[in-house]
Amino acid sequence: MLGISACLAGVCCRYDGQANEISALEQLVADQKAVIVCPEVLGGLPTPRTPAEIVGGDGFAVWEGRARVVDQTGCDVTLAFQQGAKRAYEKLQAAQVTTLILKAKSPSCGSRLIYDGTFSGVKVNGVGVATAYFKNHGLTIYSEENWQKALRELDGD
Numbered sequence: 406m407l408g409i410s411a412c413l414a415g416v417c418c419r420y421d422g423q424a425n426e427i428s429a430l431e432q433l434v435a436d437q438k439a440v441i442v443c444p445e446v447l448g449g450l451p452t453p454r455t456p457a458e459i460v461g462g463d464g465f466a467v468w469e470g471r472a473r474v475v476d477q478t479g480c481d482v483t484l485a486f487q488q489g490a491k492r493a494y495e496k497l498q499a500a501q502v503t504t505l506i507l508k509a510k511s512p513s514c515g516s517r518l519i520y521d522g523t524f525s526g527v528k529v530n531g532v533g534v535a536t537a538y539f540k541n542h543g544l545t546i547y548s549e550e551n552w553q554k555a556l557r558e559l560d561g562d
């Protein structure tokens with residue numbers, strides 16, 4: 406069983422109320438070969454919501470207490486992001502998920518690049534809050550940029 410960022414499977418849960426659907430991933434969910442998680446919604450945040458970025462580091466730094474998540478109005482939403490990551494992990498565990506395909510560049514789901522916390526469109530190396538939590542718990546992470554590789558590896562190619 407795969408885990409997929411809900412917005413990649415067509416759920417309109419992005420901060421702007423949109424989705425980033427990839428039809429092949431939607432089909433995996435329809436075929437019950439994947440479960441979806443949206444850490445930000447699971448953390449209790451509304452949709453749409455004010456965009457947020459990590460300030461002071463990446464998702465690993467958030468869990469180490471060296472960075473925080475702040476929305477564009479200056480509101481600290483770190484706890485909601487952390488709670489959502491934990492709830493998403495519980496859901497993934499219940500479904501025996503070990504491999505995930507996550508939305509790129511998100512402050513929750515990003516796995517290679519994230520925005521730098523200045524809301525100026527600048528990207529830096531780093532992972533999101535949920536991605537860091539999943540990695541810290543041994544899950545394998547792919548993104549919308551290399552999801553085909555995840556499917557090939559799951560098929561044993």
Ligand code: SF4
Pocket residue numbers: 410411412413418419420442443444445446508511513514
């Ligand atoms: S990137 Fe992750 S947290 Fe953001 S909307 Fe998609 S699933 Fe939810």
